[in-house]
Amino acid sequence: MEPANSLAFLRKNIKSFPHIQADHFESKGRGFRARKFIPSGTVVLHEDPIVSALLDDHIDRRCSNPTCWKPKTELDEKAFLRCSICRYAFYCSKHCQHSHWKAHKFGCKCAQRMAAAIQKPPTPSILMMAEIWRRSELAQESQKLVVKCPEFPLFRDLNSHWDAFSEQQRHEYIGMACSVFYFMFAPDVKSSNSNDDEKKMNDIKPLETKLDVNCVARWFARFSCNNFSIFDSELRPFGAGVFPLTAVFNHSCDPNCVLMFSNPDRPNRCYVRSSRPIAKGEELTIGYVELGCPTSIRRAELRKGYFFECECPRCSNDADELDAVWETLRCPSGNCSAVIPSTYDLDGLCPTCGTDLSEHNIDITLEKVARLRNQGDEARSSGQLLQAKTLFEKAYAALELVRHANDPSVYTLLNSLAMTCVDLQLFDEAFTYHEAELPFLDFVHSEHAPALGLQLLLHGKLACYLGHISRALHLYRRAHIILCETHGKFHPLIEELAQKIGECQAELMQNSGPAGREELLAIHS
Numbered sequence: 001m002e003p004a005n006s007l008a009f010l011r012k013n014i015k016s017f018p019h020i021q022a023d024h025f026e027s028k029g030r031g032f033r034a035r036k037f038i039p040s041g042t043v044v045l046h047e048d049p050i051v052s053a054l055l056d057d058h059i060d061r062r063c064s065n066p067t068c069w070k071p072k073t074e075l076d077e078k079a080f081l082r083c084s085i086c087r088y089a090f091y092c093s094k095h096c097q098h099s100h101w102k103a104h105k106f107g108c109k110c111a112q113r114m115a116a117a118i119q120k121p122p123t124p125s126i127l128m129m130a131e132i133w134r135r136s137e138l139a140q141e142s143q144k145l146v147v148k149c150p151e152f153p154l155f156r157d158l159n160s161h162w163d164a165f166s167e168q169q170r171h172e173y174i175g176m177a178c179s180v181f182y183f184m185f186a187p188d189v190k191s192s193n194s195n196d197d198e199k200k201m202n203d204i205k206p207l208e209t210k211l212d213v214n215c216v217a218r219w220f221a222r223f224s225c226n227n228f229s230i231f232d233s234e235l236r237p238f239g240a241g242v243f244p245l246t247a248v249f250n251h252s253c254d255p256n257c258v259l260m261f262s263n264p265d266r267p268n269r270c271y272v273r274s275s276r277p278i279a280k281g282e283e284l285t286i287g288y289v290e291l292g293c294p295t296s297i298r299r300a301e302l303r304k305g306y307f308f309e310c311e312c313p314r315c316s317n318d319a320d321e322l323d324a325v326w327e328t329l330r331c332p333s334g335n336c337s338a339v340i341p342s343t344y345d346l347d348g349l350c351p352t353c354g355t356d357l358s359e360h361n362i363d364i365t366l367e368k369v370a371r372l373r374n375q376g377d378e379a380r381s382s383g384q385l386l387q388a389k390t391l392f393e394k395a396y397a398a399l400e401l402v403r404h405a406n407d408p409s410v411y412t413l414l415n416s417l418a419m420t421c422v423d424l425q426l427f428d429e430a431f432t433y434h435e436a437e438l439p440f441l442d443f444v445h446s447e448h449a450p451a452l453g454l455q456l457l458l459h460g461k462l463a464c465y466l467g468h469i470s471r472a473l474h475l476y477r478r479a480h481i482i483l484c485e486t487h488g489k490f491h492p493l494i495e496e497l498a499q500k501i502g503e504c505q506a507e508l509m510q511n512s513g514p515a516g517r518e519e520l521l522a523i524h525s
Ligand SMILES: [Zn+2]
Pocket: 063, 064, 065, 068, 069, 070, 091, 092, 093, 096
């Protein structure tokens, strides 16, 4: 149940974003719609997280100050400072350490206790929940709630789906709440030879909680359905955070907005941009799950993680092209275009041309492919790249005969092959395999997907390196169109792309005769 005043409160909080309007949507609850026409690539909302944390394996690779989160490079490896109390926070400068201390000290204590008890740092979600707990205490403690903790009510207003979780899941959340409680409020074990750091620690007044564990367990549930993964401009995740305004966007499998962390100076600030022109009054949507997969998979993910049955236009379309070819087989007769479902009786006849499938040993081929792939993966991870390449090639040759060209297993195999070739510096072959991947990428991704833009950029670089300049130019231009919308026109990637496009054009101008030059000028204008 959403509190009755949550819509009014939400409206107050989005006043500075002129393109969006908060509204109530039948069967979905709160959401946003376009207050006016929105051109493609417009930032409709940006937000800093109320809490955020680095993923475990990134803790020692970035500055712990969330407004900095500067990645550690080899150059500043030595200059990074480590919190001497908890040992789980790292800073790029004294300034960052100092400005983070006020926020860090409770997490620091929590981490120190946890390390003493189980020799492990708290997980990002424990840290974030401890921080939310602390803020809620601040909110309760003070009548001037708005001043002390303005964001907390926004978090409280998000849906927890508590009743939709299984009994077991609820017990797990209660267990997590207990551990947060323990690490925040357990009495200190005073050490006899206290040094300066411990004195600093003892200056922190212990909190007295007014909340009970059941309440915090519900917050965990709310947290788990409303936190976002934080990723870099190449879509590699490195953190997580709670963005209570962004969490109000509803989901669509064909969304008109895209969420990115595209500000290199503020790695944890999220930006929601329109990925196509949006008419006044239209609902604004983002994608909660991986969208390049068939309806059954998307809907199952949404049901499991977000407790709703997706009724978006794409899910309601019975003729979704992706659904038709996902995990399907091709007819082995060669000149028949039948798409055969994996569940089809392989001892029967092709439904289109009547070829006797039993004569073609399709399941034996599939088993062989799976075996070769596994061996290839093992060889690759143990550094035997040439052997991996041979195994993948054999698997691909066999798979091509039985799988539909747009089946994801063909794509992932092509990708493994291309990556192995890059590792072996066999760039010509890598280029060929990447070229073969592109139709699949175009097929599964919408034309606005950042993942597609990044792949085009990467492939463009390979084409350029190999001297396929006009191909590179084409790929760069496509990447430019997509990434301008997803990353914004001023992102460093866009600058890089613009420069590469310029270089390709210059090279083509130089190397082509007058006719080619005219053609190029025509394209350019
Ligand atoms: Zn820093």
